[in-house]
Amino acid sequence: MAMAAAAPFKVGMKEIYLPNFTVCLKHTPSQPPTSASFLVPLWFSKLDLRDYLHNVYSLAIGPTIRSYVQQSRIRQGQVKDPARPQYKRWHRPRATKRMTVELERPFVWPAEPEDFKPWNKEENKMADQEQSAMQERLGGTKDALTIPTERRVKMREQAKALLEGRERWRPGGGRGVEGIGMFSR
Amino acid sequence: MSIQPLRSALQASSFNNASVILPAFLVPSVFHVQSSSFSTTSHLEGRRDANRNRGVSALRRTGLRKRQTLSVKVEDLPKPVLDPAQRSKIEVDENHALWQFFSRDKQPFYAVEQLSAPGRPWTVEELRRKDWEDLHRLWWVCVKERNRLATEAYERERVNAGYGEYEYLKRVVAIKRTQRAIKHTLTERWYGWEEARKVAQNDPEVNLNAIADGGAAYTPSRKSKRNKDEKPEAVTAPDPALVEAAVAEDLRTHVPLPPDQPSIENRARA
Numbered sequence: 001m002a003m004a005a006a007a008p009f010k011v012g013m014k015e016i017y018l019p020n021f022t023v024c025l026k027h028t029p030s031q032p033p034t035s036a037s038f039l040v041p042l043w044f045s046k047l048d049l050r051d052y053l054h055n056v057y058s059l060a061i062g063p064t065i066r067s068y069v070q071q072s073r074i075r076q077g078q079v080k081d082p083a084r085p086q087y088k089r090w091h092r093p094r095a096t097k098r099m100t101v102e103l104e105r106p107f108v109w110p111a112e113p114e115d116f117k118p119w120n121k122e123e124n125k126m127a128d129q130e131q132s133a134m135q136e137r138l139g140g141t142k143d144a145l146t147i148p149t150e151r152r153v154k155m156r157e158q159a160k161a162l163l164e165g166r167e168r169w170r171p172g173g174g175r176g177v178e179g180i181g182m183f184s185r
Numbered sequence: 186m187s188i189q190p191l192r193s194a195l196q197a198s199s200f201n202n203a204s205v206i207l208p209a210f211l212v213p214s215v216f217h218v219q220s221s222s223f224s225t226t227s228h229l230e231g232r233r234d235a236n237r238n239r240g241v242s243a244l245r246r247t248g249l250r251k252r253q254t255l256s257v258k259v260e261d262l263p264k265p266v267l268d269p270a271q272r273s274k275i276e277v278d279e280n281h282a283l284w285q286f287f288s289r290d291k292q293p294f295y296a297v298e299q300l301s302a303p304g305r306p307w308t309v310e311e312l313r314r315k316d317w318e319d320l321h322r323l324w325w326v327c328v329k330e331r332n333r334l335a336t337e338a339y340e341r342e343r344v345n346a347g348y349g350e351y352e353y354l355k356r357v358v359a360i361k362r363t364q365r366a367i368k369h370t371l372t373e374r375w376y377g378w379e380e381a382r383k384v385a386q387n388d389p390e391v392n393l394n395a396i397a398d399g400g401a402a403y404t405p406s407r408k409s410k411r412n413k414d415e416k417p418e419a420v421t422a423p424d425p426a427l428v429e430a431a432v433a434e435d436l437r438t439h440v441p442l443p444p445d446q447p448s449i450e451n452r453a454r455a
Contacts, residue, residue, distance in 0.1 A: 018324050018368065024335040025286040027293070027343065033275050036283060039339065056329070059282035106275050107283045110293050112344060118296055119347035 007054050023052060026098070033106040042069070042097050049099050062102030070096050285329065286336045293344075294337035300352035306362035312370040316436055320367050327360045327367075334360075 024039040031037065040049055046065040053059040072093040077086030116122070136148045147155075161167040207215070241247055249255070266272050288295055312320065338353050385391040395402035 017321070019328070020364070022328075022331050022335045024332065024339050025283065026336075027340050039335075053282075056325070057282045057285050103283075105278055105281060107281050108275050108277050110287070110291050112293060116346055118298075119341070119349055121345065121347040124347040125345065 005058070007051075008060075009050060009054075011051070023049075027109050029109070031100070033108045034103050035100055036103055036107060037098055037100045040067075040097050040099050042095060044097060044099070046099065049101070053101070060104040062104065065099055065101050067097060067099040070098060072096070286333055288333065288337070294341045294346065294349065297349055297352055300349060300356055304356075304359065306359045307366050309366045309369050309373075312366050313373070315370075317371075320370065324364060324367055327364050331357060331360055 021041045021044075023041075026037040026039060028035075028037050038049065046067055049065060050061065053061060072095060074090055074092045077089030077091070079085050137150075158167070162169060237250070237253065239250075241250055241253070284291060287293070288299070307323070312323075315323070334353055334357060338350070341349050341353075382393075385393055390405055391403055392398065392400055
């Protein structure tokens with residue numbers, strides 16, 4: 001690999017061999033093309049990123065680097081086996097660190113492909129929507145009680161009927177011997 | 186003003202020709218007449234505020250004061266172009282360093298066929314034949330490929346493209362196996378060197394301090410196997426020209442020394 005040119009910044013004495021981490025370039029269409037954002041390891045510093053970009057990619061950057069740590073939201077365990085869903089395994093996944101650098105020369109991301117057919121976007125989207133609708137019907141995986149929208153609409157109608165006196169309230173939900181409820185006639 | 190009423194009281198009393206008995210602490214007030222007002226603030230100056238920007242904040246979006254003017258008019262300010270189609274096109278350098286985060290065809294993410302293309306990890310057998318420079322180079326090739334894959338995986342997730350996650354994970358596993366094999370090879374070499382060093386410490390034929398002493402590194406004893414015609418020769422530091430030829434030969438055929446050992450040429454020069 002060709003040696004990088006002399007660094008325009010002060011270089012330390014420590015030499016690092018065979019590092020094992022990933023730096024990911026983010027696509028930020030809302031930011032100007034003279035800036036680039038990266039996802040870096042949580043222990044990374046701005047000096048580390050500057051050194052990394054210079055030595056590995058020979059990328060000339062401006063003097064300022066901005067960084068922030070994004071906290072993850074609390075979530076339940078990953079559902080690896082649908083037969084044994086991991087409810088109640090509440091945890092907060094590791095935070096992610098993002099850094100933004102200023103570029104000497106602008107860079108614009110290549111355009112998205114017009115047709116997402118090779119990646120099957122349409123079918124996956126429909127499948128996802130169906131799955132989320134089904135989960136809502138079943139009551140969802142969240143700890144809090146969530147009532148699906150259809151049921152809420154029906155409950156509102158039943159409440160209205162009760163208040164207007166069209167129906168009469170019976171204890172036990174009115175379930176009879178054969179499971180006939182209060183509102184089925 | 187407390188003195189005024191008192192004076193008027195005194196005057197009134199003197200006008201009426203009535204004698205007023207003053208308490209002792211008020212006697213000096215008769216002799217010291219007030220020349221100026223007690224307060225130093227003038228009424229006319231205190232009304233206007235010298236700070237024209239009092240209460241005006243950009244952070245808190247207060248807006249301007251009444252009749253306050255700025256050097257620039259609002260109509261003259263540049264307007265942002267909100268429609269991306271109407272913005273001027275930016276020429277991206279073909280050799281920009283950030284293209285290294287993309288695949289060769291400069292697409293935002295790989296096609297699924299490209300990701301699942303055949304390519305197996307390096308085996309330890311194959312890597313044993315490589316020297317430190319090559320292994321180091323290969324490691325960085327792996328790191329850059331993983332960065333590339335991570336970039337396109339993030340973009341694919343952001344855009345919700347669909348398939349590709351499974352193939353991406355398979356490819357990452359293959360690269361990680363190569364990296365593991367590299368470290369395995371280097372570890373093997375180090376252990377070989379360490380064992381040899383321990384044996385050499387107790388070996389009378391080997392002098393581990395040859396560089397410092399300036400003596401011979403290896404002096405084979407008379408009892409070691411050799412032809413009767415040959416005479417044993419002490420091996421001294423060889424010529425640099427010969428050393429370079431030997432190093433080139435080594436790199437081509439044999440497994441060279443581990444990376445933290447001084448190479449043959451450095452040992453000769455030292």
